[in-house]
Amino acid sequence: MATSGIKKVVLAYSGGLDTSVILKWLQQEYDCEVVTFTADLGQGEEVEPARAKAEMHGIKEIYVEDLREEFVRDYVFPMFRANALYEGTYLLGTSIARPLIAKRQIEIAHETGADAVSHGATGKGNDQVRFELGYYGLDPDIKVIAPWREWDLNSRTKLIEFAEKHQIPVAKDKRGEAPFSVDANLLHISAEGKLLEDPWHEPEEFIFSRSVAPEVAPDKPTYIEIGFERGDPVSIDGENLSPASLLTRLNEYGGANGIGRLDLVENRFVGMKSRGVYETPGGTILSVAHRAMESLTLDREATHLKDELMPRYAKLVYNGFWFAPEREMLQALIDTSQAQVSGVVRMKLYKGSATVAGRKSDQSLYSLEHVTFEEDTVYDQRDAQGFIKLNALRLRLSKALRSSK
Numbered sequence: 001m002a003t004s005g006i007k008k009v010v011l012a013y014s015g016g017l018d019t020s021v022i023l024k025w026l027q028q029e030y031d032c033e034v035v036t037f038t039a040d041l042g043q044g045e046e047v048e049p050a051r052a053k054a055e056m057h058g059i060k061e062i063y064v065e066d067l068r069e070e071f072v073r074d075y076v077f078p079m080f081r082a083n084a085l086y087e088g089t090y091l092l093g094t095s096i097a098r099p100l101i102a103k104r105q106i107e108i109a110h111e112t113g114a115d116a117v118s119h120g121a122t123g124k125g126n127d128q129v130r131f132e133l134g135y136y137g138l139d140p141d142i143k144v145i146a147p148w149r150e151w152d153l154n155s156r157t158k159l160i161e162f163a164e165k166h167q168i169p170v171a172k173d174k175r176g177e178a179p180f181s182v183d184a185n186l187l188h189i190s191a192e193g194k195l196l197e198d199p200w201h202e203p204e205e206f207i208f209s210r211s212v213a214p215e216v217a218p219d220k221p222t223y224i225e226i227g228f229e230r231g232d233p234v235s236i237d238g239e240n241l242s243p244a245s246l247l248t249r250l251n252e253y254g255g256a257n258g259i260g261r262l263d264l265v266e267n268r269f270v271g272m273k274s275r276g277v278y279e280t281p282g283g284t285i286l287s288v289a290h291r292a293m294e295s296l297t298l299d300r301e302a303t304h305l306k307d308e309l310m311p312r313y314a315k316l317v318y319n320g321f322w323f324a325p326e327r328e329m330l331q332a333l334i335d336t337s338q339a340q341v342s343g344v345v346r347m348k349l350y351k352g353s354a355t356v357a358g359r360k361s362d363q364s365l366y367s368l369e370h371v372t373f374e375e376d377t378v379y380d381q382r383d384a385q386g387f388i389k390l391n392a393l394r395l396r397l398s399k400a401l402r403s404s405k
Contacts, residue, residue, distance in 0.1 A: 012037055012120065015053045024057060025162075033060075035114055036059050036061075036062050044184055067104065069243055070100065071185065072187075072243035075097070081231040086318045091188065117145070130320030137323030180207065186244060212256065218256070225347075227344050230339060231338030236250070250281070260282070289345040297361050309333070
C-alpha cells in the first residue's frame, strides 16, 4: 500500500488506457474507494463509454458531465477578452481546460465526502502543475495522488502488461509505441511526443484532424460576420448562438479554410522545451476578430495597457494560476475595459488566413471627421507644432548638453 489514510479519491477519468490503469492501481495501492469524473469539453469523441468502463471496475459513483458551455463561457471567453497568447503565438487551448476540470473534481470531492483527488498527468509536463495548483487553490487541505510520480509503470509496455494482467481492455492501436500524444477540447487539439519530438521534421498531414491543409482549402474566400457584446462574441452572420455553439461554428469555418495550425517549440513551466503541433481554427478567427473590435472601440492607452499586461496574464494561465489572486485582479481590469467593445467584425477566411475585411460599432471611437485627408472643420493642424515641440524638449536639451562637451 502506497500510503494509509486515504478513504475515497476522485479520479479525472477519460476511460483510456492510462486512466483505466490508474483506476485499478488506486484500488490496489491505496485500498480506497474511487469516484470517476469524466468531462465533455468538446474533445470530439463520446464520453459515455467511460461510464461503462468505470462500472466494469466496480465503481459506484460515476460522474459524466457535459461542461462545454461552462468551459467556453467562463474560461475561454474571459481569456480571449485579454487577447492572451503565450510566447506570442500559443492560444492556450490545453492550459485553459485544466482549471475547470480541477474545479469540478474538488466540487465532486466535497459532494461525495472524498478526501483526495487524482489525475493522469506525467511528472514531466505542465498539466500536473495546472491540476494541482487548481486543487490547492480551491481546497488547501485536499490530498493529491499523482500516480506517474509514484509508480514504476514508466513505459507503454509496462502499462499494457499491467492492463492485460488485470483484464483491462487495450485498444489495438494502443499496443506498441503510440506515434504521438493527443489532447483535445472545443478550443483546440494538440499533438506532441514520439514522431514530433524532433523539431526539424515537418509534421505529416495525418497528424491534423480539425483543419484541411491550406493549399487544398477552397479557392474562393469565405466571409463571415461576428457580433460582439462587451468583448464576447454573441452571433455569427446575425444569428445569436450560445458560447459553445458559436465556437463550434467558428471551428467549422476555420477548419474548412485551413486556419489555425501552429507548430511551436515552447518553454514548459517545469523548465524544459517541448515541441507541440496545435490546431485552433475557431480560436484563431476569434482572436483576430476581437482585436479588430477593440481597435475601433477601445481607447489608445487602455489598449496599450492591455497589451503590456497580456504576457503576464498568458503566463499565469499557462502555468496554472487561474485561481490565483493576481489572475483575478487582472481579469477584473480586463473585463472593465470591455464595456464598450461591442459591434460587428467581418472576417475573410482564405487558405489558412483569417483577416479583417470590415468592422463597425455604435461605440466606435473612430472619427472620419478628424482623420480625413480632405478639408475639415474639427482639427487645427497648427496645434501639432506645440505638441511636437513639447515632446521634443527633452531630446533637444539632452542633445544640446552632449554637444557642448
